[in-house]
Amino acid sequence: MKSISYQNPHSLMFHLMLLLILLVSCFCSYVSCSSHSNVSTTAITSSSLITSCLPDQTAALLQFKGEFAFIKPNFGSYYFNCPRSADPYYHADDYESYPKMKFWEKEKDCCSWDGVACNTETGKVVGLDLANSWLEGPLRSNSSLFKLHGLQRINLSFNNFSFSIIPSEFAQLSRLTYLNLSFSMFSGHIPSEISFLTHLASLDLSSFLNYDDATSLLHLRKVDFAKLVQNMTNLRYLHLHQVNISSSVPESLANLSSLTSLVLGGCSLLGNFPQNVFNLHKLEVIRVTCNYLLTGTLPEFQPSNSLTDVSLDYTKFSGKLPNSIGNLNSLSLLVLRECNFVGPLPSSIWNLSHLTHLDLSLNHIIGHVLPYTLGNLVKLTFLTLQSCQFSGEVPSSLRNLTRLEVLTTTTSELPKFQSLFLGSCNISEFPEFLKTQDQLKALDLTRNKIESEIPKWFWVIGRHLEVLFLYGNKLHGSFTIPPLFTSISYISISQNNLTGIIRKWTYLKVLDISKNNFSGTIPRWLGSSLEILNLQGNNFNGSIPHEIFTYGSTHSMMRMLDLSHNQFQGRVPQSLINCTQLQVLNLGHNQISDTFPFWLQSLSELQVLVLRSNKFFGPIWHPIMYLGFASLGTIDLSINHFSGSLPSDYFRNWGCMSKAPDGNNSDMKYLGQYKVMSNYYIPYRYSMSMINKGSEMELRKILTIFMSIDLSNNRFDGDIPSSIGKLQSLIMLNLSSNNFTGTIPSSFGNLRELESLDLSKNKLFGRIPQQLANLTFLEYLNLSHNQLTGQIPQSTQLDTFSKSSFEGNPRLCGSQVSKKCENTDTQIPFLSRDEEESENGFTWKVVVMGYGCGFVVGLVIGHLTFVNKDGKLENMDGKGLAGK
Ligand SMILES: *[C@@H]1O[C@H](CO)[C@@H](O)[C@H](O)[C@H]1NC(C)=O
Ligand SMILES: *[C@@H]1O[C@H](CO)[C@@H](O)[C@H](O)[C@H]1NC(C)=O
Ligand SMILES: *[C@@H]1O[C@H](CO)[C@@H](O)[C@H](O)[C@H]1NC(C)=O
Ligand SMILES: *[C@@H]1O[C@H](CO)[C@@H](O)[C@H](O)[C@H]1NC(C)=O
Ligand SMILES: *[C@@H]1O[C@H](CO)[C@@H](O)[C@H](O)[C@H]1NC(C)=O
Ligand SMILES: *[C@@H]1O[C@H](CO)[C@@H](O)[C@H](O)[C@H]1NC(C)=O
Numbered sequence: 001m002k003s004i005s006y007q008n009p010h011s012l013m014f015h016l017m018l019l020l021i022l023l024v025s026c027f028c029s030y031v032s033c034s035s036h037s038n039v040s041t042t043a044i045t046s047s048s049l050i051t052s053c054l055p056d057q058t059a060a061l062l063q064f065k066g067e068f069a070f071i072k073p074n075f076g077s078y079y080f081n082c083p084r085s086a087d088p089y090y091h092a093d094d095y096e097s098y099p100k101m102k103f104w105e106k107e108k109d110c111c112s113w114d115g116v117a118c119n120t121e122t123g124k125v126v127g128l129d130l131a132n133s134w135l136e137g138p139l140r141s142n143s144s145l146f147k148l149h150g151l152q153r154i155n156l157s158f159n160n161f162s163f164s165i166i167p168s169e170f171a172q173l174s175r176l177t178y179l180n181l182s183f184s185m186f187s188g189h190i191p192s193e194i195s196f197l198t199h200l201a202s203l204d205l206s207s208f209l210n211y212d213d214a215t216s217l218l219h220l221r222k223v224d225f226a227k228l229v230q231n232m233t234n235l236r237y238l239h240l241h242q243v244n245i246s247s248s249v250p251e252s253l254a255n256l257s258s259l260t261s262l263v264l265g266g267c268s269l270l271g272n273f274p275q276n277v278f279n280l281h282k283l284e285v286i287r288v289t290c291n292y293l294l295t296g297t298l299p300e301f302q303p304s305n306s307l308t309d310v311s312l313d314y315t316k317f318s319g320k321l322p323n324s325i326g327n328l329n330s331l332s333l334l335v336l337r338e339c340n341f342v343g344p345l346p347s348s349i350w351n352l353s354h355l356t357h358l359d360l361s362l363n364h365i366i367g368h369v370l371p372y373t374l375g376n377l378v379k380l381t382f383l384t385l386q387s388c389q390f391s392g393e394v395p396s397s398l399r400n401l402t403r404l405e406v407l408t409t410t411t412s413e414l415p416k417f418q419s420l421f422l423g424s425c426n427i428s429e430f431p432e433f434l435k436t437q438d439q440l441k442a443l444d445l446t447r448n449k450i451e452s453e454i455p456k457w458f459w460v461i462g463r464h465l466e467v468l469f470l471y472g473n474k475l476h477g478s479f480t481i482p483p484l485f486t487s488i489s490y491i492s493i494s495q496n497n498l499t500g501i502i503r504k505w506t507y508l509k510v511l512d513i514s515k516n517n518f519s520g521t522i523p524r525w526l527g528s529s530l531e532i533l534n535l536q537g538n539n540f541n542g543s544i545p546h547e548i549f550t551y552g553s554t555h556s557m558m559r560m561l562d563l564s565h566n567q568f569q570g571r572v573p574q575s576l577i578n579c580t581q582l583q584v585l586n587l588g589h590n591q592i593s594d595t596f597p598f599w600l601q602s603l604s605e606l607q608v609l610v611l612r613s614n615k616f617f618g619p620i621w622h623p624i625m626y627l628g629f630a631s632l633g634t635i636d637l638s639i640n641h642f643s644g645s646l647p648s649d650y651f652r653n654w655g656c657m658s659k660a661p662d663g664n665n666s667d668m669k670y671l672g673q674y675k676v677m678s679n680y681y682i683p684y685r686y687s688m689s690m691i692n693k694g695s696e697m698e699l700r701k702i703l704t705i706f707m708s709i710d711l712s713n714n715r716f717d718g719d720i721p722s723s724i725g726k727l728q729s730l731i732m733l734n735l736s737s738n739n740f741t742g743t744i745p746s747s748f749g750n751l752r753e754l755e756s757l758d759l760s761k762n763k764l765f766g767r768i769p770q771q772l773a774n775l776t777f778l779e780y781l782n783l784s785h786n787q788l789t790g791q792i793p794q795s796t797q798l799d800t801f802s803k804s805s806f807e808g809n810p811r812l813c814g815s816q817v818s819k820k821c822e823n824t825d826t827q828i829p830f831l832s833r834d835e836e837e838s839e840n841g842f843t844w845k846v847v848v849m850g851y852g853c854g855f856v857v858g859l860v861i862g863h864l865t866f867v868n869k870d871g872k873l874e875n876m877d878g879k880g881l882a883g884k
């Protein structure tokens, strides 16, 4: 249960982190812990005077049962918006789940029903634990639940109340001491009446985020937050994780003297966090992570405190770490990642012998992390020293600490780590000290400079590995994991020079061996359990085996498939249709020879489709087979032999691109986070190259807002479909090097987000529509080598483009091409074909199918980064490529 990781000496700081498996405590003292037995604890323990359930209570419970359907909720797509390990312990999978109420039998005493607890003297129902019980449907204000006035404890967590609001009627259950409605798909404002529940000792209203846009489902008004804190003076547990509060934390929180656990992660809290809260004597857990604007400082800690878990990561907490941090004798978890802490790391921190998880990364803390101090932390389970930022002078003795040799001399004292994160540490050899680390579950040696082969002993010690990250080194030789590795689930060895044989592993979910030297055909069973398969940039050949897209008798779990830049031949296996969750399909740069796979249209989550540079042929439209793509955001069919014309309504049913961007893109998303080692989340970072604005760019995180169409270098003819103007969120359009004829549709004027437009090398004629002047984001325009005529529209926008954008159109005139226009020319009114069409009554109808737009699963707030050819980074903040 140990781990270490080292980091980059150049990039200025380091950090440690240790991780404890959080034992979620059972609230036995509050609620029957009868788990899923059908027994009511109270009912059996009292042998004399057993009063059975009162008829009105039975009736109310049965009515309550009748209010819901029993359907297992699918929380699989609901992740947390906090990166990495911030919120590992709320996960539906971790709890037993079955429809308890289904087993309630009318004939039996209701006090014996699963999840029901009674007061044996009064026969009244006092406890209801229906957590994880598959309830589906709204909880209405007239629900029979509110007839059970004796209720003291309610647990309805992990059900699906279908976005209904939390009924204010809860306030009528005035005896409640425990109320848990967490992760149950409630939405809207938390009723202010909740603060009438003055006896509450435990309140958990934590929530998932909205799946579509990663906003909070639940809101708590500032005034109600204050009331709640003021009125519920008995609170021990206050958990409002991911409830949007958007206000400051009331000072009176520090008056809750019974408080033991405070969880306010991702609440959009503002202002300054009341410092006194840290010194509440009974407080054990304080988690305010991912409140990106919350400020605060740490107090001097008293020896009398009880703190075990302090998580302030991703906030603006600042100042120094007090030396009195050494008073936190019980502390096991300290996560201060990405805050603004400064100054020296107090050496007292090495005395915290219960510490299991320490993360100080991405602050400005200067510290000494000497090997012998690590030896003090006997319970260390998880340690990272990654990409930290030292400010000021780094002591020279520290610079080489990241060289693992230093640790080797202390090897015997080193704990056996379970996880070692040693990314970007300038390590040049495969670390020798790993030889004794035979308990490793996760190893990260990414972005180092290891040029060697993977030593043979590694395959012996690493057999417990679940997660292996070796990407971005110069590893060569064979990567052939022995069959012993039965539990491996996540392998990323991208960007090395490895070869080898890939085996079948039962639990393998992510396999990224992109940009290596693997060759041969891919084995038929490869796909079986995979969710992500990235073979980009190897030398695989042969056909793509259709077996890899069936997973036993069930549907494949594949969400991302990248086979690009290999030498695959043959056709696209139709069995891909089994990958109903597929979001990204990249088959670019192979030798695939096939017609357009119309059947991909049935993949309702498909967002990225790349068939670039293959030998595809034939039409991409068919009067019967073609339906459109509801979720697609990026399509690249360029450099193939596609042909034929596209009807004017071709882009009908391209739901996502038709949806206007909502201007609020703070909720950018990229491919999923993976839960590894039971409680650690790692986002999968997918990168893909694209041609944009005339040059190749690396799209580092696929964001659903990057809407692009590339049909260039094919043999399309006929008119450009005017319905293209409906794709309001399109950012990049490339139709160059085809045989398109006709005029440029004036509907292009609706493409308000368009940044890059290439129609060059076609046979377009007529005038450039004035509407193009309205495209204010346009940065790249290429209309060259067509047969366009007349005056280039005069506008400040189009004036910024040079001659090269228009050359090869001898009959164009205007300042850009240094050819004066004749007067008469400008006066001929121009009517484009699609205007004629709209006059003929062509109406647009969007049919949105399946899922909402492009919501790649897994949410992490971040920036889109492009790497251009020079390796320079360009940031994309919010919508589209900013600036010019
Ligand atoms: C309920 O408990 C009784 C006795 O403990 C047991 O015999 C019975 O099988 C249980 N019923 C269910 C549905 O679990
Ligand atoms: C909750 O139920 C609604 C129908 O009421 C359904 O559309 C939705 O998918 C369910 N959510 C989950 C997480 O299962
Ligand atoms: C309520 O349900 C959750 C989820 O199953 C569980 O973690 C918690 O312990 C339950 N609370 C009680 C008091 O049973
Ligand atoms: C509760 O209200 C809903 C409408 O909001 C209604 O359809 C339902 O019949 C009511 N149930 C009872 C038990 O009154
Ligand atoms: C506090 O609770 C009492 C009832 O228990 C209620 O009358 C009062 O309005 C509540 N105060 C606030 C500020 O909500
Ligand atoms: C760090 O290591 C390098 C390479 O082994 C060595 O040249 C240098 O002297 C060392 N620096 C210190 C401060 O020990």
Ligand SMILES: *[C@@H]1O[C@H](CO)[C@@H](O)[C@H](O)[C@H]1NC(C)=O
Pocket (backbone or CB within 6 Å): 476, 497, 499, 517
């Ligand atoms: C990769 O390995 C092969 C031998 O397997 C070798 O020929 C080639 O030069 C290596 N490439 C690089 C970039 O090191």
Ligand SMILES: *[C@@H]1O[C@H](CO)[C@@H](O)[C@H](O)[C@H]1NC(C)=O
Pocket (backbone or CB within 6 Å): 550, 552, 553, 554, 555, 574, 575, 576, 577, 578
């Ligand atoms: C997978 O696709 C094939 C068609 O290629 C089909 O015959 C088979 O039934 C599909 N399997 C599943 C589980 O959908």
Ligand SMILES: *[C@@H]1O[C@H](CO)[C@@H](O)[C@H](O)[C@H]1NC(C)=O
Pocket (backbone or CB within 6 Å): 714, 715, 716, 738, 739
């Ligand atoms: C374009 O069409 C002409 C005939 O109209 C044909 O000769 C030519 O080969 C076509 N070009 C391409 C790239 O398909």
Ligand SMILES: *[C@@H]1O[C@H](CO)[C@@H](O)[C@H](O)[C@H]1NC(C)=O
Pocket (backbone or CB within 6 Å): 749, 770, 771, 774
């Ligand atoms: C340009 O946009 C403005 C509104 O933003 C509109 O009034 C005008 O008609 C548009 N011009 C053209 C040529 O489409």
